[in-house]
Amino acid sequence: MSASKDTSGFWSKAQGFGFSKPLTAEVLDEVIGFYRSEGTASANFHLPEQVLPADWAELAAKYALTRGPSLVKLRRDDSPVAAAPTPLRVGPITEADADAWAAVQVEAFGFEDGDGRMAEMLAAIGRIAGVTAYGAWDGDLLVATGALSVDGEAAELVSAATRPAYRGRGAQSALVARRTQDAVAAGCRSIFVETGKPGPGDRNQSLENLRRAGFEVIYERPIWAWRA
Structure with missing residues (x-):
């Protein structure tokens, strides 16, 4: 790509x-x-x-090619997962939420998007076959995102992002639980996800959230950078 x-x-x-x-x-x-x-x-x-x-x-x-950080790939089976507590409302987005969903992604990841084309690309997620986008709301404000991709008996959790001001309120734990529940309901037997591997002495809250939800690391994937 x-x-x-x-x-x-x-x-x-x-x-x-x-x-x-x-x-x-x-x-x-x-x-x-x-x-x-x-x-x-x-x-x-x-x-x-x-x-x-x-x-x-x-x-x-x-x-x-220069070796950089690694990602860890995780998997869980179709065993039940409990809902995670959060004061936020969590569920699938509608087409009307697509622009706000994209805006959370741009803000959370610090993407430069002066012409708005990246947001336009991200807002199209709902038109991808097999993909459902989710959000977490504080009242009417969309503050966190996630998506679920389903392909037969396999699913993957992707696109997790939270506005900086709303981190630590349980949004991602709740989004992980809800998407996992929906994947199991859709007949998926294997559910995958990936996140960054923490460095020595560091923590990755996302990794900890996933492990609490029953995900286990199955391999690491180093990133090798190429520059023209």
């Missing part, structure tokens, strides 16, 4: 490589060639350790 005008460095990413065929110099040439053709200044390769070839150190040096 390329988002050549994105200044956050988040959206241009390459992942899923090394499973159906080996991760080789030819694969890297093809992917990096794509980014160059798109005028993309930087991109992130998401590569679990198990897909890296024996000569990865040489390949990373050749293509100037």
